[in-house]
Amino acid sequence: MMNDKTKNATLSFHGKTYELPILSPSVGPDVIDIRKLYGEADVFTFDPGFTSTAACESDITFIDGDKGELLYRGYPIDQLAEKSHYLEVCYLLLYGELPTAEQLEAFEYRITNHTMLHEQMHYFLRGFRRDAHPMATMVGVVGAMSAFYHDSTDINDAAQREVASIRMIAKMPTIAAMAYKYSIGQPFIYPRNELDYASNFLSMCFAVPAEDYVVNPILSRAMDRIFTLHADHEQNASTSTVRLAGSSGANPFACIAAGIACLWGPAHGGANEACLTMLREIGSVEHIPEYISRAKDKNDPFRLMGFGHRVYKNFDPRAKVMKQSADEVLGLLGIENNPTLQVAKELERIALEDDYFVSKKLYPNVDFYSGIILDAMGFPTSMFTPIFALSRTVGWIAQWKEMIGDPTQKIGRPRQLYTGATERDYVDVEQR
Ligand code: CMC
Secondary structure (H helix, E strand, O other): OOOOOEEEEEEEEEOOEEEEEEOOOOOOOOEEOOHHHHOOOOOOOOOOOOOOOOOOOOOOOEOOOOOOEEOOOOOHHHHHHHHOOOHHHHHHHHHHOOOHHHHHHHHHHHHHHHEEEOOHHHHHHHHOOOOOHOOOOOOOHHHHHHHHHHHHHHOOOOHHHHHHHHHHHHHHHHHHHHHHHOOOOOOOOOOOOOOOOOHHHHHHHHHHOEOOOOOOHHHHHHHHHHHHHOOOOOOOOOOOOHHHHHOOOHHHHHHHHHHHHOOOOOOOOOOHHHHHHHHHHOOHHHHHHHHHHHHOOOOOOOOOOOOOOOOOOOOOOOOOOOOOHEEEHHHHHHOOOOHHHHHHHHHHHHHHHHHHHHHHOOOOOHHHHHHHHHHHHOHHHHHHHHHHHHHHHHHHHHHHHHHHHHOOOOOOOOOOOOOOOOOOOOOOOHHH
């Protein structure tokens, strides 16, 4: 295929030539438009894992994997993590611009006033087994929101789409905290409107009715940063799942529940839990070489959790900020020397020098450090992915809304390279 950047790409195939338009993004590589290819040439393209395929047009988030750059609506993630805060970032992702002070105040007010869950949902939640993984509870409860909030399920009504969005961003911390409280047998703690978003989440997770709970501002800031760093990440697996579910016209609660289900996997959001489990399993620095050689062994499915990324091939800019946050939190809590952290630091040092990891461009990703912070804050590993899910909710919603508003949007319907049997006649069971 010849790629003339000023005009079209040309595909020569079975003696014929096809002109394919080239679309130019505002930044990033050009995109060859193959939408008419099947109709004109009767041929599919093959790209399992979507490594070379842009599935949509989007103006929300940009990643340059080689530079290690992540921009939300053009703003670098490190600037947002340092100068902004999660709800301002939510506004930015949802509406495209940073809010004025008035817009921010009104937005925060709306979110704060939607944090409580319909009381009947408490009974619904109590139907789960106590030992259910909080992600299992979240998938179920978020999906069930369409039954409790059916007045915001009409995707063709912009006002309903907006209310559904606000409801999910506001209620997700409440749901995650309730899933946690339920799993440890403690009473649910209601949201407190005088607290900011991150402090409120910490309070709902760690307060008990029997005594006052004062949120530590450093921990609350670290929590807010974790939310901000995970808020969106362009067309990753869970976001693409939300878009695919939404492309059929499914209601927003169902779409976000689908995203949560996809996020759960250890190759995606489940990596933060898997990473800490792995660090604990390694146990002490003497065992690291054994795990490094397992990770390199082609016949061993083991991978170093928290290392590598489909897009970042230099460094993960979120990991940089998260590492700094980890140092702050662990310093504050005076646990710089805990054994898990020692294993993590040594593993990081060895992997960054080891030729296997260097040559394959496998660097610590955001999940390598986030688990360490969350563990230090007192969260069990099972809560790591629910926290990722609550942070990513705004990204899923922004992408879902963008898709619904796109006039060229169609139901997502990939094709396949069929390798099964060709047509054959049915054989009666007696003759088989
Ligand atoms: N440990 C050991 N080897 C690895 C690892 C790892 N963590 N990751 C990739 N490799 C090797 C892999 O075996 C392959 O080797 P070869 O070329 O010899 O076959 C090569 O590196 C390329 O790997 P890949 O699987 O083709 O790369 P991918 O882009 O499909 O996968 C990934 C990306 C993130 C799924 C993968 O790196 C991985 O499984 N990492 C561990 C899980 C993890 O930390 N995931 C969190 C990602 S960040 C949070 C998020 O966005 O969800």
